[in-house]
């Protein structure tokens with residue numbers, strides 16, 4: 295039976311295992327005979343991505359609103375590729391998308407929970423004309439555990455192999471996690487799903503997380519509302 299290609303996003307704090315899960319899902323789709331492509335945002339090779347990298351290296355202390363616009367621009371630049379892949383029958387798996395912009399930039403604003411929610415709503419409107427994912431998985435782990443995992447990542451040239459400004463600080467990662475959970479509350483009806491990736495005090499194995507992702511994917515698709523809104 296022919297099926298509409300899926301657009302799946304992986305989200306979560308730095309070191310939670312997003313890229314790992316995104317790669318595993320692409321492999322799963324491939325083995326199931328359903329070709330899939332992996333896309334990562336930000337795209338650090340574009341002029342917009344290079345501006346973002348400057349901010350991540352701490353060389354440009356841009357405000358949350360200005361950064362949100364820049365992250366949105368990066369995705370609007372990538373949107374034609376996503377549309378092209380979906381319309382050619384590929385499943386598309388994306389590593390960071392709208393939820394990252396909502397969570398990281400709302401975590402940076404000083405304000406009440408209501409003001410942070412309002413910021414999230416503003417980013418959602420800013421990005422509303424992007425292709426909208428069927429499901430956004432938020433891989434949820436304790437910030438202290440993810441922080442350790444993050445140290446295992448090496449060789450990101452755009453950062454001169456160092457940690458970025460957001461990754462350096464566990465307190466900030468805790469705030470980002472809180473904001474991801476706010477995003478999940480606000481976007482529950484739009485396919486946001488939180489995956490608990492902890493097993494006691496440790497991270498669950500990547501296979502265990504992947505199996506939770508797959509069962510949530512089946513559930514989400516069975517209960518999904520039809521029709522993906524069309525972007526411009």
Ligand SMILES: Nc1ncnc2c1ncn2[C@@H]1O[C@H](COP(=O)(O)OP(=O)(O)O)[C@@H](O)[C@H]1O
Nearest residue numbers: 308309310311312313314443446497498499500
């Ligand atoms: N479930 C897991 N258990 C243990 N280690 C993991 C798990 N998932 C990913 N890792 C490892 O943790 C580090 C960070 O994972 P990664 O997928 O790069 O995270 P992210 O993309 O969210 O920053 C990598 O070294 C990865 O191999």
Ligand SMILES: [Mg+2]
Nearest residue numbers: 312313314389
């Ligand atoms: Mg990653």
